[in-house]
């Protein structure tokens with residue numbers, strides 16, 4: 246018998262296997278891709294990489310770019326292999342034993358519970374209200390009662406799409422003293438970010454990603470802004486040269502050219518509103534208002550509907566028996582023709598089963 250660490254055998258494995266979908270709207274990736282101008286620049290940059298060398302100034306340059314864009318310094322920025330790595334490291338840094346409690350809403354990003362367990366911490370889920378709004382008071386109370394070491398908010402929330410106002414996040418930040426991580430993976434699709442609050446609340450961190458709005462899921466790049474003392478501590482949890490140069494230079498190019506993405510982000514938001522109306526018009530479906538690049542839909546026969554979609558080569562995200570997400574499907578917003586096709590198949594199924 247191999248002697249693995251305690252608890253490892255019981256850890257779930259995040260299943261990333263994929264079918265060859267005709268339409269893939271299950272992981273909130275971009276279905277549009279890089280704007281041609283950006284792609285050209287990316288290819289030029291890639292052709293100039295010093296492949297035999299460990300990363301050198303590329304990491305600091307991207308930190309500097311990102312910091313500057315939000316009115317901070319490069320000392321306030323950390324970059325990770327996707328915001329996933331950053332979130333995992335934050336959980337690691339504030340975990341360590343069962344007395345370290347990590348509080349997050351539920352349902353939310355499913356990895357929070359897994360990262361809490363992996364960090365040997367105690368995960369404390371706070372249930373959302375039936376309309377999926379977070380009761381901020383109850384959240385604050387739970388954080389304080391648990392004497393938590395870390396509170397986590399996903400804003401806008403995945404997979405429910407709902408959002409907290411800046412005032413609500415500030416209410417949380419000002420009523421707790423432990424670390425507060427705000428996961429803004431979908432912030433580009435909504436009206437506001439809480440990054441400006443960092444100046445006032447040095448116990449706050451904001452994580453962002455290139456994987457969703459910036460169509461760069463392949464490169465695995467995310468970043469986090471926080472007080473430099475927090476960044477210094479977190480930096481100790483990473484291995485040296487943890488980011489690879491190809492991903493760094495691609496992310497750097499994308500970040501410099503980020504205004505090129507505005508038309509597609511606007512298109513996705515407009516499509517989201519259009520599709521919300523279309524789905525809402527179908528009998529038996531409940532669509533939750535979303536501030537991200539996906540819609541969450543409740544349908545009594547969600548499993549059967551999902552099977553039907555799979556038959557047509559359409560991949561949506563089904564949550565199976567996950568608590569608070571029974572009979573829910575999450576559908577990423579793609580191009581208009583893809584959205585219409587997904588809707589057409591759902592409409593035919595629903596009308597054939599009513």
Ligand SMILES: *Cc1c(COP(=O)(O)O)cnc(C)c1O
Nearest residue numbers: 327328329354403430454456467
């Ligand atoms: C997609 C996602 C992330 C992480 O994405 P990366 O590709 O690792 O940057 C983090 N949080 C939420 C809520 C997400 O949906």
